[in-house]
Amino acid sequence: MKGNARFTERETGQEGLIHMVQLTIDDIAVDVPEGTLVLEVALAQGIDVPTFCYQKRLSPLASCRMCLVAIEGAAKLQPACVTPVMDGMVVHTATEQVAKIRASMLELLLANHPLDCPVCDKSGECELQDMVFEYGAGVSRFQDEKRVFHSQDLSLNQVIIFNSNRCIQCQRCVRICEEVVGAVALGTVEKGMDTAITGFENSLESCDHCGNCIEVCPVGALMSQPYRYKARPWDLVETDTTCPFCGTGCQLTVSARDGQLARVTSKYETGVNGETLCVKGRYGIDFIDGGDRIETPLLRRDGTLSAVTWEEAYAALREHIGDPAAVNGGRIGGLASAQQSCETLYLFQKMMRTVFGTNNLDSSNRWAAGIYDALPGLFGDLYSRRPLDELLEADSILVIGSSVTDDNPVSDYLIRATLRNRTGKLFLASARPSRLDKDSTAHLRLLPGDEVQLIALLDHALAGMAGEAAAPLGEFVQQAVTTVKSAASVTVLVGVDLLRAPQANLALQWLERFLRRLRGSGKQVGLQFLFDRSNQMGAWEMGVLPGHLPGWRSLGEAGFEQAWGKPPPRMPGADIHAMLERCADGEMDLLYLIGSDPLAAYPDRDLVEKALSSVGLLVVQAAHHSATTARADIVLPGAAFGEETGTVIGNEGRVQIIREIRRPAGRARRNMEILTQVAETFDCDLGAATPQEVFAEIAQLVPSFQGLSLGDISAAGALTASTPRVGGEELDGPPMPTRSNGLRLDNGKLMLVTGDCGFHSGFATEQSATLSGILKDSYVEIGSTDGQAKGLAQGDNVIVRSGRGETRLKLRLNKNFPPGLAFIPENFAHPRLNQLFSQGEYPCPVDILPDHAP
């Protein structure tokens, strides 16, 4: 991430011209842009200047006094971290006086800092240790009583434990919590020697638990409870990989000791996240060790699943299907999870198409029907395959249909950090309140399904056409368009809420129209999705789609027959909705799933129940048991995250590597291997088999991957390329959306929406012991006024009932919720949330009633 001292032409106020300043530092003459800090000049010259409180992305403090340097003409030493360069300045960073003061500051810190190194987690990677070694005196003269805050470490919450005696008051934790994460949970109490950082009334129970405060702490004051006492840094084997959860695509460093997962951190210089992580990425990776791992192949015999060998499992599959060439591809379907790697997904669709002759493919349980018609228009030339922080430099940013704070926390951090340092304006429209509301120029509460109306109105207003809408929608459109009109650059970020509701297809069409109109009026336009899965974009680019081949190519397109040795089937396939219907009608012989759990995830449990009981054969390839595997006929144990190397494409269109940190558990096999073996079972050769080979084949066939090779992808990943516009000429105006009534109190009913909560991602993290330790049970959340009107209080047991089903949950009241909205997180299996929903209706109206059952 870029820091607050990044100056561009615009900020010096001179178009196209940066004023340069000449100065000398340690006898080196340099030429730097006006506004550069002396510290930045030193670091760029490879001169070591020690700092504690300074961090590029945080507000300047100059309180630790470690970076004091000598500047000719100044009577006192000056803090390099806040001193901007001046023409003719002469800086000395290595004088005797400077060295003496550095040693003095360290000796002062060591006076009260407890010499805990032998028992302190931070030892070996402690900045204070490093600095004392480098700049300290080697002797401490202090002989009086050290200040002691407490003799037992303070547990601030399940994951953060604190030793106040070690704190050196650098305030990095307080600043990152406020300025980047936006939680403002940490603060500083008392003054003078009693100064201590802490949470409200010494607790962080209600904070985000993201652990970024721990990560930035230079000493062992803030510590991670799950990691405590587990290892010394030199015991750890580190693997850099990519987070498996949302589409932000944070770079993780996963550390293991003797093969056991020890902790997850991140590096300042890498990735979209640059040393920040959310609670899920930091603490949720233990999901690979949690829940129920499938460790052997399973075969249903006499109604129960029993362990078999791989050979037996494959043989059973062969027996059921017989000769696939004799099977109607229309009766076979495949569903893959968007958390699988590109390589697995590519091989999957290749297998389904070349072995089973079907285009019945999908990669998500949750999106509305019809979106695959509208998506190609967005993914060619419009989608911005660029770093998110570049897009966030736009004059105006629209975030539509996204619960970004919960779905993509680190993207939320980036937006916040950018808005602090720039003048860009944020307009945010979402169903649930967002932490970014207060950073926005205007925000709007918008039900899923109403995004289409918003975008159509934006387009109309931009075109100068009158559009009718009641406030607050009308007001929001007004404000947004006024800004957009005078902006040179506009970035639109679209969330997954927009994809769930029935009008999603139309919304996407309007989105394309709006973006092309913006571009046509000479503006620089940016578009990215904020996916809540790590590889949704990858799944689509790899062609796990009923109507497209890899690279959004049409089914008849040439090139594939040559590459695959067989023509892919020409008939457009069924998406998940149609597949499930056909299963339920007894028209499907085989459903092959990788990692997908429709019985829990698809928003119509009844339909899935029928489908799974009526399908001929259900084969599930997965790492963990789920509601769906319990119904399977054949279960093939696949590798979990970290047990197989592959790539994923994040929201930025950036390909990043997920690396193996260990072998697959039990007798599980790598997913790509399984697919190759399934193909072999039917006497087919899928060709490319290793990640390198598969990637190379992808690079040949998928235009956006052209020129990339797996071996060349660095820690920063590699951006895929934009491709020529897909789809025809000017769109005829898409049809106007049907007006919705928005949030309404209809007979006291509320509109139920779902999605990630702040502590969980999708269906995977319920398996994480740490995240479940923070939040184990689901809940239903409604507005305080609605709660009051229904005579309900925080913590009450309630029944949530829709036209289809009901579930029992604890109630949460949120004073920022708009009236008429209810939210249940999607992440928990127990409540069977998808029982309440029915296909084609989202959100769904529900009653909330007190539950008097014991």
Next chain:
Amino acid sequence: MDGDLKERIEAIMGRYPTRRSAIMPALCLAQECGELLRGEILKDIADLLEVPEIWVYEVTSFYSMLYSEPVGKFHIQLCTNVSCLLSRSTPLLEHLKQRLQIGEGGTTADGLYTLTTVECLGSCDTAPVLMVNEVYHENMSEQRIDTLLDQLTPQPAA
């Protein structure tokens, strides 16, 4: 939060362009109304001002005149800075401890008196000086302390 207190806080909010500025006056007003500054009242103030709770907590703990621990009915604050020190504040402190039978920072068992030492009260020309709650008592001596305590301590009914 008491309705009257809420009104007074809302009135004082009007003096400042930001809600955060009203944190300090809100705490002073709450304390004036008899609130001990911890727990619910801090949350209520944070709620009313729409600021994070931690900001209210930070301000409460920073200032010596905002109390989050109970203080006796009469808070005796004796200045021990240089001018008062030179004018015999040390023996006066001993005298107070002796009369009240508590240490520095302590509170009498009946909750009547808390004794603390404070920094300069800005009345150095009439040293030694002490403050009882908000009232200055100047030119103190052992005798004047005795008289003061006799006046403050409720006498049993005749």
Next chain:
Amino acid sequence: MYEKILLKNLETPGCHDIGTYEARGGYKALATVLKDYSPGDLIELVKRSNLRGRGGAGFPTGVKWGFVPKDTDKPIYLCCNSDEGEPGTFKDRALMEKDPHVMIEGMLIAAYAIGSEISYNYIRGEYTLSIERVETALHQAYERGFLGKNILGSDFSHDMYVHRGAGAYICGEETALLESIEGRRAQPKLKPPFPAVAGLYECPTIINNTETFAYLPHIVERGAEWFRGIGPEGSPGPKLYCLSGQVKKPGLYEFPMGISLREMVEEHAGGTHSGKVKAVIPGGVSAPLIPECDLDVGMDFDSLAAAGSMLGSAGVIVLDDTACVVRVATRIMEFFNLESCGKCTPCREGNDWAAKVLRRLEAGNGRREDLDQLEFLCDSIFGTSFCALGDAAAWSLGAALKHFREEFERHIDEGKCPFH
């Protein structure tokens, strides 16, 4: 013998009431300013007078006002620093309790000069009577039309509020004062930007001391040349001095700048109880003490700076020869230790270390190495701290060590305090 300027009202009962204040000529200067001066003229007047801030830093007031950007569309704030926490100082309290209107009138004059429509008077929380008197005075001023919209029929409007402190010496530091008003922990802010450009709420802000404002109506009435002609040219004007400690006649005095410290202590304040001065702290405990042999120093900004000390808040604390310098130095370091805001390493950690050593030394358990430690601490804290509090702690201890080292050594060698 010396003309009383501010003391005239301070020594007349009832001047806190607007009726009395006006009857004695109050608010005439304001009327003159609004009628006859442009803001620019007014700034020039104050520059010519060479009035230097009476809070402690002694920065030329007119020059400071000139730093306010002329072409800003942000609101311009004025603050009165009535936090008066510097030990030995009680002049501002006297003004607020007994003559609050001269401060208010001065603030209005300053506000007009810089274009401010709103001001905050930061009064330390312990000054209950001052707060009461100032709030009442403001109420009276509003009623008489000296505050509010279109003051005295001019285009100038102004609102003035009291902001109560709550017990923190550091709020006397001007940027910490601003943070306190903004509802933050009162820790000093980075400079630049200076408050005149980006102060309260990041808007242009001028902060002046109570006494500085109090002299403004007099400067308007009697002219810059009158003011400048009193005392030394570089540090002119009448000045309030607070005498306390071991003197026979402690109290608030007003003398021309530059009066000798010896004259002040031995003639006007009646000399010491014991008859012999050991040392005098000239400007609040932040100012290094002046040993008896240097007592002829002139009490003005420049003379005291040249003597290795400062005028500061003019809190003059007298030690006679029965006083123990080590005890005083210890108490002062404890004060800075307790009042440190805790932001920067040298002040937070260094003052604490020094206080611990001094307490032990003062109690008779010191060693010779402790003196080396104290010198190390003075060197480490002075010039490296974020604000002047750390500097003051190191500076004042350094002077005590320099001038009275043998008292420290006696504590160490005799294992007890030789004075008690």
